[in-house]
Amino acid sequence: MKNKIVWLTLCLASFLTATAQNRYFTKTGHIGFYSHTSIEDINAINDQVTSFFDIATGEMVFSVLGRSFQFAKPLMQEHFNENYMESEKFPKASFEGKIADLKTCDFTNSGKYPVKVAGKLTIHGVTKDIEAAGNLTIDKDKITGESVFPINPEDYGIRIPSVVRQNIAESMKVTVQMNYQLYTAKK
Amino acid sequence: MLVGTSIKAQNLNDLLAEESTDGPQPVEALFKATRVINGHSVRQLKKGELDYRISHRFGRVNSGAYEFFGLDQSNVHFSLEYGLLDRLMVGIGRGTYEKTIDAFVRYNIANQQRGKGAFPLTISYLSTIEAIGLKWSDPSRTNYFSSRFSFMQQLLIARKFSKMTIQLMPTFVHRNLVPTEMDQNDLLAIGVAGRYKLANRLALTGEYYYVVRPIPQRTTQKMYNPLSFGFDIETGGHVFQIMLTNSQGMREGGFIGKTTGSWMKGDIHLGFNISRVFTLNSKKK
Numbered sequence: 044m045k046n047k048i049v050w051l052t053l054c055l056a057s058f059l060t061a062t063a064q065n066r067y068f069t070k071t072g073h074i075g076f077y078s079h080t081s082i083e084d085i086n087a088i089n090d091q092v093t094s095f096f097d098i099a100t101g102e103m104v105f106s107v108l109g110r111s112f113q114f115a116k117p118l119m120q121e122h123f124n125e126n127y128m129e130s131e132k133f134p135k136a137s138f139e140g141k142i143a144d145l146k147t148c149d150f151t152n153s154g155k156y157p158v159k160v161a162g163k164l165t166i167h168g169v170t171k172d173i174e175a176a177g178n179l180t181i182d183k184d185k186i187t188g189e190s191v192f193p194i195n196p197e198d199y200g201i202r203i204p205s206v207v208r209q210n211i212a213e214s215m216k217v218t219v220q221m222n223y224q225l226y227t228a229k230k
Numbered sequence: 231m232l233v234g235t236s237i238k239a240q241n242l243n244d245l246l247a248e249e250s251t252d253g254p255q256p257v258e259a260l261f262k263a264t265r266v267i268n269g270h271s272v273r274q275l276k277k278g279e280l281d282y283r284i285s286h287r288f289g290r291v292n293s294g295a296y297e298f299f300g301l302d303q304s305n306v307h308f309s310l311e312y313g314l315l316d317r318l319m320v321g322i323g324r325g326t327y328e329k330t331i332d333a334f335v336r337y338n339i340a341n342q343q344r345g346k347g348a349f350p351l352t353i354s355y356l357s358t359i360e361a362i363g364l365k366w367s368d369p370s371r372t373n374y375f376s377s378r379f380s381f382m383q384q385l386l387i388a389r390k391f392s393k394m395t396i397q398l399m400p401t402f403v404h405r406n407l408v409p410t411e412m413d414q415n416d417l418l419a420i421g422v423a424g425r426y427k428l429a430n431r432l433a434l435t436g437e438y439y440y441v442v443r444p445i446p447q448r449t450t451q452k453m454y455n456p457l458s459f460g461f462d463i464e465t466g467g468h469v470f471q472i473m474l475t476n477s478q479g480m481r482e483g484g485f486i487g488k489t490t491g492s493w494m495k496g497d498i499h500l501g502f503n504i505s506r507v508f509t510l511n512s513k514k515k
Contacts (some may be wrong), residue, residue, distance in 0.1 A: 070249060093250035095242045101490075104242045106250045109259075116277040116509040118467060124431045125259050131392065138241065204431075206465055226245070 065099035067186050067223035072176050074107055074219050076194070079210040085119065085211065087112040094221050096188065098150050101142035103160060103188075106135055128167055136166045140173075148179055155180045160190065166199040177219070188221040254343035260352055260388050260395045263469040263505045264311060264319075266423040267458040268477060268485045272352045272388040272397060272456045274338045275313035278511030282414040283309045283323075285480050285503040290498035300499060307480040325480055329363035332481050342389060354386040360483045377407035380483040384421075393427040401439065403486050412448040417441055419486050425462070435471070439486050457487040471503040 072092030078085040091111040096103050109130040113119040124130040140162015142148075148156040161174045177190030193214045196203065203211050261271035264281060275281055289303030297303060309323030309332075317338040324331055339353040360380050366373045381404045389398035399421030408415055421439040428434055437458045447453060460473030476491035476498060477484070491497030 067243070068245070068249065093246060095245050095249075102242050104246045106246050108255075117279065118507055118509065121259055122466075129430075203478055206473060210466075 048173065050140075064225060065097055067096045067098065068226040069094050069221050069223050072105070072219075072221040073114040074217065075107075076218070077216045079216075080210055080211075080212050082210050085114070085206070087114050087120075087123065089113070090123050092221070094223070096185070096186065096223050098145075098148075100144035103138070103140050103142065103162070104181075107137065108135055110134065113177040127196065127203070133166075133168045138162055138164045142179075148181070150186075151182055164194075166194075167201050168197040171198060184225050186223040188219070188223065190219045192217055192219075240464070246398070254345045254348040257342040257352075257390050260342065260390045260397075261425055262433060262462045263471060263503070265395065265434055265471070265472065265503060265505075267460045267473045267503075268456065268475060268480055269399060269421060269423065269439070269482065270334075270336065270354075270356050270384070270386060270435055271423065272338070272354050272386045273423075274317065274336070275311060275319045275507070277313050277316045278509060279313045279512050280508045281309075281311040281321075281505045283311065283503060283504055283506070285501065287327075287475070287478055287480060287499045287501035290491060290497045290499060293344065294297065305478055306417050323481070325484070327479050327484055330360050330481060330484070330503050331363060332358060332360040332483075334358040334449065350389060352386075352388045352390075354428075356382075356384040356386060358382045358384075358482055360481055374407075380405040380487070382467065382486070383481040384482070395425045397423040399423065399439070401482070401486060403483060405487060410448055411458075412445065414443070417443075418488055421486075431464040435460045435462055435473075441486060451490060452492075453487070454489050454492050456485045456488060457493060467507050469503075469505040469507075471505070473503075474498050 069204055071090055072094045073088070073090050074092050075086065075088045089107060091114045092105060092107050094103065094105045103182050104218055109128040111119065113122060114123065140160050143159045149159065155177065156179045158179050159174060159176055161172070161223040163170050164173045173192070175190045175192035177188060180189070194217050195214050197213070248342050261273040263271065264273045264275060265271060285307040287305045289297055289300030291299045293300050305325065305327045307323055307325035307327070311319060313319045318407040319336050321335065322333045325330055334356060336354055336356045339348055339355060340351060342352045343349045354435030359379065361378045382401065384399055384401045386397060388401055401419040401456050402420065403416050403417040419439045419441040421437065424435065425438040426434045439456050441455050447461050448485055454476060456475065456477040458475035458477070463472070476493050477489035478491070478499060479485040479488055491499065
């Protein structure tokens with residue numbers, strides 16, 4: 044009888060750890076973008092990105108508030124939200140995707156693993172399939188995800204008027220850096 | 231076991247929605263420029279922003295072909311305004327109308343927010359001082375330097391409803407010297423202003439001040455309530471405002487207390503404001 048209880052408890056415990064320990068998350072993820080033209084450089088940083096990452100399935104989800112992007116000039120920030128992102132109508136950008144080559148990552152071994160992520164990126168209410176290469180760095184119970192990829196605003200229905208066409212690059216460099224921690228569900 | 235399955239059942243998107251519930255976020259761009267038309271808007275210059283403004287009011291459109299419908303005459307006002315702090319801005323200006331020099335301080339008390347527990351209004355307090363620089367009309371009598379001054383205190387209360395912003399301005403004007411006994415030294419007024427966003431860079435604006443005048447006005451020079459309509463056109467760091475108004479003055483002492491034009495009689499001035507914002511001290515990142 045006693046043995047049975049111990050066995051059950053162990054079984055339950057291992058099941059719980061197996062399900063609960065495959066999810067990682069961050070609420071302070073970092074996404075930036077950079078636009079370079081001969082006239083001006085525009086740099087924006089968002090340090091309040093929420094993201095979840097499931098190491099068992101390779102699924103990744105991101106949620107980004109347009110208004111949380113910080114610019115050097117307050118006027119740029121306002122134009123970004125008012126005229127380009129239309130943050131009133133589309134407050135959030137999101138990504139839902141999967142790591143394709145998850146098998147190459149050994150989550151029990153610390154190290155840096157190159158990965159490919161594919162999924163659906165939604166900006167300004169427009170959803171597109173994208174693919175990006177990146178790295179996963181595993182350090183015990185911390186996982187860092189990094190990627191750099193280009194985005195063309197016009198692909199997402201963001202119209203740039205001819206007056207400022209010279210100031211805004213056609214393709215922007217997006218930088219993603221997520222410092223994931225183990226997620227423990229709230230009760 | 232049950233706990234385990236309930237965790238498993240929750241998918242990543244549900245978790246994401248749960249974790250990214252946001253607190254109150256500021257509502258921005260209630261107005262595009264620091265002035266609605268003649269009067270101030272709640273639009274604040276942020277710390278380190280310098281706004282150089284040039285305003286013109288032409289003559290009255292009913293002045294006929296000889297004055298080229300008012301375009302031959304022009305009143306100019308220019309000013310430099312600066313954000314000392316994100317909530318505190320100051321400005322100095324010069325106008326050809328009555329050869330005035332003016333200055334103001336404005337403090338942003340509260341900001342409208344959206345989301346849970348959001349504050350519903352943007353509120354600012356504005357205090358202005360103006361000095362008339364004209365030569366004394368009667369140099370033979372004792373003229374005091376203090377007689378040149380007038381002051382205004384105003385509360386700006388605004389709320390944005392998606393494309394529309396409405397602003398109320400309870401106002402108190404004090405003038406040290408007025409032309410006759412029938413002109414009040416102290417004026418109370420309530421202003422209402424609005425902006426409607428027509429396109430991403432184009433908005434319709436309007437502004438009206440109801441001036442409380444408890445005593446009958448003198449018949450030689452009747453004063454009217456200022457009423458103005460305009461468009462805001464935005465191009466990058468510039469805001470171009472074009473308007474029709476019945477007042478010639480571009481500062482509070484001028485347009486609230488001394489508007490002599492009547493819309494009904496066609497005493498309408500065409501005018502424009504140009505605002506150029508420079509960021510002198512950008513955030514280091």
